[in-house]
Amino acid sequence: xxxxxxxxxxxxxxxxxxxxxxxxxxxxxxxxxxxxxxxxxxxxxxxxxxxxxxxxxxxxxxxxxxxxxxxxxxxxxxxxxxxxxxxxxxxxxxxxxxxxxxxxxxxxxxxxxxxxxxxxxxxxxxxxxxxxxxxxxxxxxxxxxxxxxxxxxxxxxxxxxxxxxxxxxxxxxxxxxxxxxxxxxxxxxxxxxxxxxxxxxxxxxxxxxxxxxxxxxxxxxxxxxxxxxxxxxxxxxxxxxxxxxxxxxxxxxxxxxxxxxxxxxxxxxxxxxxxxxxxxxxxxxxxxxxxxxx
Numbered sequence: 001x002x003x004x005x006x007x008x009x010x011x012x013x014x015x016x017x018x019x020x021x022x023x024x025x026x027x028x029x030x031x032x033x034x035x036x037x038x039x040x041x042x043x044x045x046x047x048x049x050x051x052x053x054x055x056x057x058x059x060x061x062x063x064x065x066x067x068x069x070x071x072x073x074x075x076x077x078x079x080x081x082x083x084x085x086x087x088x089x090x091x092x093x094x095x096x097x098x099x100x101x102x103x104x105x106x107x108x109x110x111x112x113x114x115x116x117x118x119x120x121x122x123x124x125x126x127x128x129x130x131x132x133x134x135x136x137x138x139x140x141x142x143x144x145x146x147x148x149x150x151x152x153x154x155x156x157x158x159x160x161x162x163x164x165x166x167x168x169x170x171x172x173x174x175x176x177x178x179x180x181x182x183x184x185x186x187x188x189x190x191x192x193x194x195x196x197x198x199x200x201x202x203x204x205x206x207x208x209x210x211x212x213x214x215x216x217x218x219x220x221x222x223x224x225x226x227x228x229x230x231x232x233x234x235x236x237x238x239x240x241x242x243x244x245x246x247x248x249x250x251x252x253x254x255x256x257x258x259x260x261x262x263x264x265x266x267x268x269x270x271x272x273x274x275x276x277x278x279x280x281x282x283x284x285x286x287x288x289x290x291x292x293x294x
Contacts (some may be wrong), residue, residue: 049094049102050108068124071132077278089140091176091210093125093133097145097161099155104161113278122161126170144176144210148196152187155196166203175200176210180254181233183216183226183273193240201247209241211254215259215263218271230273234285236287251289256280 054067056288072092079087098105113123125143132141143162147154158175165172177197197207214230216222241248250290253275257260261272275286282290 001280005092031045044291045195054135055108061112062114064109065114065117065124065127068109068112068128071129073135076132076139079184080136080139087136087139089174090129090132091144092141092172096125096143097148097154097157099147099154101147101152101157103157122164122168124247125161126165126168129165129170129172130161140173140206141171142174142176142206142208142210143172144178146178146180146211149181149209150192150196151177159199162200162205166205172205174206174208176208178208178254179212179237181212181214181230182270183222183229183231183233183238185215187229187232190236190239190243193237194244197240197244197248205247207241207244207248209237209248209251212237212251212264213254214273215267215270217269218264234288235247235292238289242292243281244293250259 025278054064059067066073067187076090096104096107104110109124110121112127113119117123118129129141143158143165145154145158148158149155160176161171212234214233216226216230230249238251241251255272255274257274257276257278257280258264258272259278260272263270273285275283277283
C-alpha cells in the first residue's frame with residue numbers, strides 16, 4: 001500500500017514474524033534502498049502470523065520472552081545496519097485488543113510477564129516497545145489495530161491501551177487506525193473521525209490510517225446505498241486525516257486493486273473497492289482520494 005501521497009511503501013504481511021527466519025539470512029531489500037517503508041510487526045496478537053515452530057514448540061514463558069526479544073533485536077539490527085535510514089517506523093504490536101473492545105486478546109505472548117517486566121496483561125506490549133526502542137532509538141514505533149477509527153467501544157479500548165502505555169513510559173510514538181470498512185454500515189462523519197484522531201494526538205501520538213479498504217457485497221450487485229457509503233468512507237476518513245495534520249501523518253491503502261485484496265478470501269461474498277482497476281488504471285475512488293488532497 002502507499003501512504004503520504006505515494007511517498008512511502010508499506011510491506012503488508014511480508015515482514016510478519018512467520019515470514020522472517022530468526023537468522024534473517026534470506027532477506028534481500030536492495031531495490032528499496034532509497035524508499036521509506038513501514039515494517040510490519042513482531043508479537044502479532046493473532047496466532048496465524050506466528051511461525052509454526054513457535055506455536056508447536058511448547059516453550060516456557062521465559063523462553064518465549066527470550067524469543068520475542070531476540071526476534072525484535074535481530075530484525076531491527078538487520079535493517080538498521082544493512083539499510084541505515086531507510087526504515088522510518090515499525091508496527092510493533094498488532095491487534096492486541098479483542099474485536100469488541102472488551103479486553104486484551106489472550107495470545108501466546110500473554111503469559112510472558114515476570115517480576116522484572118510486570119505480570120499484568122499489558123506487560124508483553126510494554127516490553128516489545130522497550131526492546132524495539134533499545135534496538136533502534138531513531139525509529140518511530142506504532143501500535144496498530146482495527147475498528148477504532150470512529151467513536152465507539154473499540155476505539156475507547158484502543159485509546160485506553162495506548163494511554164496506559166504512554167503513562168507507563170513505554171516508547172510508543174504512534175497509532176495505526178487500520179480503516180477496514182464495510183458498506184453494510186453507515187460511515188462516521190468527518191468531525192467524528194477528526195475528534196478521534198485528535199484525542200490520540202493529545203496523547204502526543206502520531207496517527208496513520210494504516211490499512212484502508214472498503215468491502216461491499218458482490219453476490220447481488222451493489223445497491224445505491226452501498227455505493228454512496230463506500231464513497232463516503234473514503235472521502236470522510238481521508239478528509240479527516242488531512243484536516244488533522246500534523247497528527248495524522250499518512251494514509252495507506254490495503255492493496256491497489258481488487259484482485260490483490262484480502263477481502264474475497266477473508267469475507268466470502270464480498271469484494272474490495274480500491275482506488276485502481278485491475279489494470280492499474282486510476283478509478284473513481286482514486287479521484288475521490290485525490291480531490292481531498294487538492
